[in-house]
Amino acid sequence: xxxxxxxxxxxxxxxxxxxxxxxxxxxxxxxxxxxxxxxxxxxxxxxxxxxxxxxxxxxxxxxxxxxxxxxxxxxxxxxxxxxxxxxxxxxxxxxxxxxxxxxxxxxxxxxxxxxxxxxxxxxxxxxxxxxxxxxxxxxxxxxxxxxxxxxxxxxxxxxxxxxxxxxxxxxxxxxxxxxxxxxxxxxxxxxxxxxxxxxxxxxxxxxxxxxxxxxxxxxxxxxxxxxxxxxxxxxxxxxxxxxxxxxxxxxxxxxxxxxxxxxxxxxxxxxxxxxxxxxxxxxxxxxxxxxxxxxxxxxxxxxxxxxxxxxx
Amino acid sequence: xxxxxxxxxxxxxxxxxxxxxxxxxxxxxxxxxxxxxxxxxxxxxxxxxxxxxxxxxxxxxxxxxxxxxxxxxxxxxxxxxxxxxxxxxxxxxxxxxxxxxxxxxxxxxxxxxxxxxxxxxxxxxxxxxxxxxxxxxxxxxxxxxxxxxxxxxxxxxxxxxxxxxxxxxxxxxxxxxxxxxxxxxxxxxxxxxxxxxxxxxxxxxxxxxxxxxxxxxxxxxxxxxxxxxxxxxxxxxxxxxxxxxxxxxxxxxxxxxxxxxxxxxxxxxxxxxxxxxxxxxxxxxxxxxxxxxxxxxxxxxxxxxxxxxxxx
Numbered sequence: 001x002x003x004x005x006x007x008x009x010x011x012x013x014x015x016x017x018x019x020x021x022x023x024x025x026x027x028x029x030x031x032x033x034x035x036x037x038x039x040x041x042x043x044x045x046x047x048x049x050x051x052x053x054x055x056x057x058x059x060x061x062x063x064x065x066x067x068x069x070x071x072x073x074x075x076x077x078x079x080x081x082x083x084x085x086x087x088x089x090x091x092x093x094x095x096x097x098x099x100x101x102x103x104x105x106x107x108x109x110x111x112x113x114x115x116x117x118x119x120x121x122x123x124x125x126x127x128x129x130x131x132x133x134x135x136x137x138x139x140x141x142x143x144x145x146x147x148x149x150x151x152x153x154x155x156x157x158x159x160x161x162x163x164x165x166x167x168x169x170x171x172x173x174x175x176x177x178x179x180x181x182x183x184x185x186x187x188x189x190x191x192x193x194x195x196x197x198x199x200x201x202x203x204x205x206x207x208x209x210x211x212x213x214x215x216x217x218x219x220x221x222x223x224x225x226x227x228x229x230x231x232x233x234x235x236x237x238x239x240x241x242x243x244x245x246x247x248x249x250x251x252x253x254x255x256x257x258x259x260x261x262x263x264x265x266x267x268x269x270x271x272x273x274x275x276x277x278x279x280x281x282x283x284x285x286x287x288x289x290x291x292x293x294x295x296x297x298x299x300x301x302x303x304x305x306x307x308x309x310x311x312x
Numbered sequence: 313x314x315x316x317x318x319x320x321x322x323x324x325x326x327x328x329x330x331x332x333x334x335x336x337x338x339x340x341x342x343x344x345x346x347x348x349x350x351x352x353x354x355x356x357x358x359x360x361x362x363x364x365x366x367x368x369x370x371x372x373x374x375x376x377x378x379x380x381x382x383x384x385x386x387x388x389x390x391x392x393x394x395x396x397x398x399x400x401x402x403x404x405x406x407x408x409x410x411x412x413x414x415x416x417x418x419x420x421x422x423x424x425x426x427x428x429x430x431x432x433x434x435x436x437x438x439x440x441x442x443x444x445x446x447x448x449x450x451x452x453x454x455x456x457x458x459x460x461x462x463x464x465x466x467x468x469x470x471x472x473x474x475x476x477x478x479x480x481x482x483x484x485x486x487x488x489x490x491x492x493x494x495x496x497x498x499x500x501x502x503x504x505x506x507x508x509x510x511x512x513x514x515x516x517x518x519x520x521x522x523x524x525x526x527x528x529x530x531x532x533x534x535x536x537x538x539x540x541x542x543x544x545x546x547x548x549x550x551x552x553x554x555x556x557x558x559x560x561x562x563x564x565x566x567x568x569x570x571x572x573x574x575x576x577x578x579x580x581x582x583x584x585x586x587x588x589x590x591x592x593x594x595x596x597x598x599x600x601x602x603x604x605x606x607x608x609x610x611x612x613x614x615x616x617x618x619x620x621x622x623x624x
Contacts (some may be wrong), residue, residue: 080588130466144554146458146465153458153556154442160553165546168479173584234477241472242554244465274487275327276392276469 001061002306003016004299005044006030006111007068011084012040014047015292017062017299021122022304025051026295037086041101041173064106065302066094067114067294074156076108082174083138107285107305112159113137113150114297115251115286116143121300124287128246133286134161134240135293136232137252144243162186173212186230187253190312194224207254214260225260232261233268233283240281242276251286251293313373314618316611317356318423319343319380321395321450324352326359327604328373329611333434337363338607349390349398349406353413354392360414376418377427377614378406379606386468388420394486395450419617422446423460424471426609427563427598428455436599440558444551445598446473447605448544449564452494457554474498478547497544498499498564506536519566520577526572539570545580545595552593553586563605 001024006013008031027047032039036178052061070081078087099105109117116133119125125133129148140162143269144151151158161258162182163175170179171192183189187207187242194210195201198220204210213221236248246271262285269283288296290300313336318325327338339359344351364373382393387616388407390399398404411417421429428445431437437445441460452474456463463470471592475487482491483504495501499519506522507513510532510552518524525533548560560581566573574597581595600608 020371099413130467147461149459151458151555154554154558155592157586158554158556160586163553163586164550166480177584178617191356238476241475242470243463244467246466272489274469274472274475276467280467 001301002302003048003061003064004295004302005064005066005106006114006294007040007070007071007078009065010295012044013295014044014051015295016051017296017297019303021296023292023295023299027051032168033085035086037092037097038101040086041094041098045102046259048283055251056169059105061242063299063302063306064098064104065114065240065300065305066098066106066108067111067298067301068094068108068113071108071110071220072156073107073109073113073150073152076106078108101117109150109301110141110143111294111297113143113294114301115141115288116145116150116297117243117300117304118288118297119249119251119286120142120145120294120302122288122296124249124284125247130243130251131245131247132243133249133251134232134236135252136185136250136254138187140186141252142239145245146243153174161235161239164235181231181235185228185254188226190228190254193227194221195206196247197223197227202240208255211257222260225257226264228254229261229264233265233270236265236283237272237274238239240269240277243300244277245281247284248281249284249286250282251288251290253290255285256290260296314611314614315373315376316607316609316614317376317378318419318426318606318610319352319378319383319396321381321607322401324356325607326356326363327607327611328363329608329614331615333608333611335607339363340400342419343396345397345398347397349404349409352398353406353410357414373416373524375613375618376410376414376416377426377610377616377617378410378418378420378580379423379610380406380420380531380614381423383420383422384468385419385421385425385462385464388418390420391560419613421462421613422453422471423606423609424453425455425602426613427453427605428457428462428609429606430465430600430609431455431561431563431598431613432457433615434600436596437559438559443561444556444564445560445561446544446546446548447564448562448566450499452498453564457557458555471553473547476547478543482558493543493547496545497540497566497594500538502540502566503513505539506533506572509539510562514526517558519569523572526569534572537569538576539574541573542580545577545582546584548577548595549581549584552581552589556589557592557593559596561596561598563600563602567597568602 079091142161166181167179171183173180314610391403454473478493479491485492
């Protein structure tokens with residue numbers, strides 16, 4: 001068995017997962033607002049003792065995988081993560097502190113990479129060596145497989161597709177640039193698009209509010225999803241030209257909107273593919289259940305580290 | 313020794329190259345306008361007999377590398393290459409026909425990939441595993457190394473950075489899309505930018521015409537180079553966010569413009585890097601001599617195929 005942990009801004013999720021992706025036990029703890037990472041890790045540790053009454057050592061736990069924003073696989077750190085108080089303004093040696101408190105050294109990676117490993121080990125990409133997973137939620141993240149391995153680049157920080165420009169001199173992005181695809185295709189991007197399109201916009205705060213309006217036939221809401229899907233599809237066609245993947249999977253909260261988003265995304269994607277790719281690269285929905293992606297991705301990272309260790 | 317062959321629209325270049333990148337003999341043949349690829353290959357074969365008086369077999373030639381537009385490393389083919397009559401409207405089994413005529417099976421890849429292999433084997437990237445080479449000439453090509461190997465994707469056609477969008481709904485591109493970076497950063501892109509900037513533009517046909525005007529202090533010409541360099545730098549910063557390379561090398565005809573192009577490119581590149589990359593990823597000039605890049609790249613492909621064969 002492997003422990004998968006997803007560190008989020010408001011809650012952190014913990015699961016015990018077997019090799020087939022079955023979650024035998026799980027828990028959710030609130031992510032403390034403290035700036036001390038040890039508080040969260042002790043919370044997780046306590047929760048794990050409840051999930052694994054024998055403790056780590058007597059229950060056959062072989063690895064711990066952690067998915068977190070701005071986590072570095074190479075360094076085991078979480079750094080400058082705006083939504084995590086304990087790592088907001090610095091680099092935190094999460095793996096080291098976790099080892100000290102629990103006796104187990106975890107493997108870390110960012111949430112989008114974890115989603116990609118999850119798709120490879122438990123999802124629709126098990127037979128693929130070259131594919132991409134795009135997570136669309138609070139932000140737009142990407143995990144990219146090249147020749148059977150995650151693309152980390154020279155420093156472990158590759159894959160920031162969310163901060164490549166969709167619209168030159170477009171919306172301001174929190175990264176400091178303008179027009180990044182994340183400012184259009186994300187929860188806040190969708191909300192902003194809806195507000196732009198509506199002449200007299202009703203109070204909306206989240207994609208779900210817009211989804212409810214779309215379901216009752218609200219035209220501005222439907223158009224906001226359509227435009228967001230088209231922008232996603234157009235941008236991913238550029239990524240297909242760069243990577244020639246076997247498929248691109250979409251994951252994350254926004255895909256709950258279903259065909260409001262996905263049909264326009266698929267159409268725009270195929271229309272913007274290069275000639276030699278047309279009709280050949282499918283845009284697919286992640287095969288992991290949305291609520292389980294984070295835990296399964298983190299657990300898959302754990303399984304992946306065991307396999308590589310065995311090969312070595 | 314290895315033979316490196318570069319197939320171009322007007323001329324094809326042939327060189328005999330040793331392991332250190334010394335070209336001991338070379339020749340240039342006009343690329344025939346015929347639609348029959350055998351005509352060109354027989355021409356190359358004749359030329360090689362002059363360069364290697366003993367013929368292929370008695371001169372220790374260990375491999376033949378070919379760089380050509382739209383060449384597929386996986387399939388040994390050249391397909392739908394607009395500037396090559398023999399492969400304009402179809403896929404040609406170049407490796408097969410070459411083998412039939414000469415008795416040697418060549419290794420093929422596209423020119424930008426060849427430039428990247430050349431940079432790895434003979435140039436400034438010998439110690440790097442993750443880097444990019446961008447060739448700026450007639451078009452904008454890219455060869456991308458990931459973990460010590462060229463990025464080919466699932467079909468051998470990855471790396472089409474030239475056809476990713478720089479300016480949404482911008483200039484029409486021959487690929488069918490609008491605003492591709494190649495329509496701004498390439499020989500014709502520069503000429504078009506110069507014509508846009510000049511209120512009363514003099515007759516210019518090539519980048520060299522504009523370079524001559526810039527050298528005499530022509531402001532529109534200097535601005536055209538500056539804008540082209542800035543666009544290149546801005547776009548490559550997006551590529552750095554995706555790939556986290558150790559360095560990006562620029563190659564191809566346009567770099568002859570020197571600081572007119574390169575200084576604005578470097579400035580814009582660094583200004584648009586993500587925070588964690590600022591100051592860490594150099595934008596460098598290829599260390600291969602411009603006139604030799606094509607032959608050295610093709611020859612490096614040959615050497616690379618021998619090394620991989622030896623490892624196997």
